[in-house]
Amino acid sequence: MKFDVEVNNLSLKYNDYEALKDLSFMLEGGKVYGLLGRNGAGKTSLLSLLASFRESTKGSIKITGENPFENADIMQNVHLIYEKDYKDESEKVKGMLEIIERYRPNFDAEYAQYLVKRFKLPLDKAVNKLSRGMQSALNVTMGLASRAPITIFDEAYLGMDAPTREIFYKELLADQAERPRTMILSTHLVSEMDYLFDEVIIIDKGAFVLHEEYETLISRGASITGAAEEVDDFVSGMTQLNEQQLGNTKAVMVYGYLSEKDKQEALQRGLEVGPVSLQDLFIHLTSEEV
Amino acid sequence: MKQKSIFPKVAFDMFSVQFIWSLWFISFILLAHIVMIVVSINSDSVLGEFLFFSHSSSKVYMLVIGIISSYAFLTFYVNHGVTRKDYFIGAALAAVGIAAAIAIIAAVLTGLEYAVLEITNLPVTINNSLADNSIESSDNSISIFVPKAILSSSILVHSSSWLLSLLMYTLNILTLYVIGWLIGSGYYRFGWVIGFGFIAISLVSIIIADLLWGTELGEPLSNWLPFSSISLPVSVSAAGSIILIGVILWGIRLLTKRITIKM
Numbered sequence: 001m002k003f004d005v006e007v008n009n010l011s012l013k014y015n016d017y018e019a020l021k022d023l024s025f026m027l028e029g030g031k032v033y034g035l036l037g038r039n040g041a042g043k044t045s046l047l048s049l050l051a052s053f054r055e056s057t058k059g060s061i062k063i064t065g066e067n068p069f070e071n072a073d074i075m076q077n078v079h080l081i082y083e084k085d086y087k088d089e090s091e092k093v094k095g096m097l098e099i100i101e102r103y104r105p106n107f108d109a110e111y112a113q114y115l116v117k118r119f120k121l122p123l124d125k126a127v128n129k130l131s132r133g134m135q136s137a138l139n140v141t142m143g144l145a146s147r148a149p150i151t152i153f154d155e156a157y158l159g160m161d162a163p164t165r166e167i168f169y170k171e172l173l174a175d176q177a178e179r180p181r182t183m184i185l186s187t188h189l190v191s192e193m194d195y196l197f198d199e200v201i202i203i204d205k206g207a208f209v210l211h212e213e214y215e216t217l218i219s220r221g222a223s224i225t226g227a228a229e230e231v232d233d234f235v236s237g238m239t240q241l242n243e244q245q246l247g248n249t250k251a252v253m254v255y256g257y258l259s260e261k262d263k264q265e266a267l268q269r270g271l272e273v274g275p276v277s278l279q280d281l282f283i284h285l286t287s288e289e290v
Numbered sequence: 291m292k293q294k295s296i297f298p299k300v301a302f303d304m305f306s307v308q309f310i311w312s313l314w315f316i317s318f319i320l321l322a323h324i325v326m327i328v329v330s331i332n333s334d335s336v337l338g339e340f341l342f343f344s345h346s347s348s349k350v351y352m353l354v355i356g357i358i359s360s361y362a363f364l365t366f367y368v369n370h371g372v373t374r375k376d377y378f379i380g381a382a383l384a385a386v387g388i389a390a391a392i393a394i395i396a397a398v399l400t401g402l403e404y405a406v407l408e409i410t411n412l413p414v415t416i417n418n419s420l421a422d423n424s425i426e427s428s429d430n431s432i433s434i435f436v437p438k439a440i441l442s443s444s445i446l447v448h449s450s451s452w453l454l455s456l457l458m459y460t461l462n463i464l465t466l467y468v469i470g471w472l473i474g475s476g477y478y479r480f481g482w483v484i485g486f487g488f489i490a491i492s493l494v495s496i497i498i499a500d501l502l503w504g505t506e507l508g509e510p511l512s513n514w515l516p517f518s519s520i521s522l523p524v525s526v527s528a529a530g531s532i533i534l535i536g537v538i539l540w541g542i543r544l545l546t547k548r549i550t551i552k553m
Contacts, residue, residue, distance in 0.1 A: 044553070053368065053551040070548075072296060076371035082553060088362075102299060103370040148371075 002029035003064055003077060003149040003182055010059035012045050019045040021206045030180040034197035036190060038286050042206040043186040047154050051080035076105055079148035081139045081156045089127040093138060096127055104146040112145035118167055132159030140168050144175055152184045169196055194278040204286045221276030222258050225251040230269050241284040253280045296372055300380025304363060305387045308355055312392055315351050319344050320399060331412060341400040345459065348392055349466040356470020360478040368551045378543055389464035393456045454524065461531040465499045468538040475545045495538060502530040
């Protein structure tokens with residue numbers, strides 16, 4: 001069964017504060033989605049609604065066409081992984097995995113064991129005795145091994161060191177290739193995770209900004225590299241996201257489609273046209289000045 | 291693809307976890323009781339049997355684990371895809387199981403206590419028919435209120451009503467568990483300011499529960515009542531207790547039905 005997610009006019013208010021404003025989008029099952037937004041943009045609020053942690057103030061969420069809230073068949077198949085407070089969790093790693101297995105219909109114990117080894121998690125250690133990075137690795141292990149049709153990682157890498165994050169990304173992609181499911185990854189480590197995303201959703205201050213395929217999105221910008229004067233001349237009039245200069249060589253990120261004609265012109269001037277990074281686009285699209 | 295109901299799993303798991311806690315609790319109480327027996331041998335004071343002795347501590351213990359219920363389990367279960375409804379039913383069943391388990395263990399230990407004291411012939415006076423409804427140490431420093439009903443139907447005095455004693459013990463401590471659960475749920479949902487309101491509701495519930503069983507009221511707040519205890523037939527006490535538990539459970543369900551889960 002495909003777990004499509006349909007969000008319509010979703011709003012969430014905390015007293016007077018509008019955390020989410022009229023969001024609408026559709027997530028087709030089986031893809032990896034990057035959910036990007038600045039601090040306080042409403043990412044966690046949105047994800048907690050998807051995971052039935054709370055109810056929206058207005059609007060609806062439909063998963064496989066049904067309202068997920070208090071719907072056992074859907075809730076079992078949605079797994080939100082977030083940074084939990086484990087200071088009172090005296091259960092051992094092994095015990096945690098055994099409990100999860102009882103409640104997640106698609107849990108794969110063998111795969112969990114494999115991930116435990118990959119992350120070098122101590123099975124007999126109490127969860128509250130693990131370092132923050134290790135606790136995150138345990139969360140990720142539970143998240144991946146649950147193989148929930150909708151798996152949501154909300155900043156799940158917090159506290160992990162770079163090599164551990166690499167393992168997480170690799171295992172996520174490997175398992176996704178074999179058993180495609182809907183994954184939603186919320187992050188601000190955009191530059192590090194962008195290659196994981198099939199599609200990107202950006203929200204800002206609780207409002208929807210865009211939802212596009214990763215490839216399409218990054219083609220909405222370009223990096224122009226070459227001699228400083230030539231570059232400056234070429235990009236004048238374009239929306240500039242970012243610039244870097246080394247000696248006389250300058251690289252400027254621009255926002256907006258470049259036509260074939262533009263590209264030809266750039267080549268004639270001896271400029272190099274490259275892709276723009278999602279990170280730069282993200283910063284541009286959610287910056288205060290826009 | 292309908293999964294089968296999840297609440298039996300929740301009930302079993304919550305029972306198992308809390309049962310382990312309860313075994314620890316009973317061990318400590320048993321230890322304290324043995325110390326009391328030793329003290330009473332050396333000081334000639336009258337001692338209540340284990341069933342009486344453990345009763346009031348069990349009530350406090352059940353209140354505490356009831357309070358913990360929401361915080362320790364609700365977040366966990368909803369995070370793992372269990373509905374609030376399945377959590378509620380599972381937790382309620384587990385609570386009934388724990389109350390019954392503690393009552394049964396306390397009764398068995400009481401039986402053993404009599405057997406051991408009989409065999410060893412120790413000079414201990416165990417009093418299970420106290421008329422004044424309370425157990426007091428010789429210097430009046432400790433006084434424990436025990437329901438009349440349990441006192442007058444001690445399993446060993448009237449062995450025919452052992453089932454009744456168990457039922458009463460179970461209902462009494464179950465009442466305290468659901469009261470704790472109500473406080474915990476109130477705090478979980480509304481935070482500490484409104485949470486105090488739930489403590490007030492709980493005090494009233496505790497007073498009602500005590501009145502139902504004809505226990506002398508121990509709370510200072512109940513001084514304004516024109517009476518300090520009422521006498522009811524056991525069947526009415528039991529029915530009243532079950533209704534009280536039902537009403538509190540209904541309140542907990544209302545509180546948690548659509549509750550926002552803390553992250």
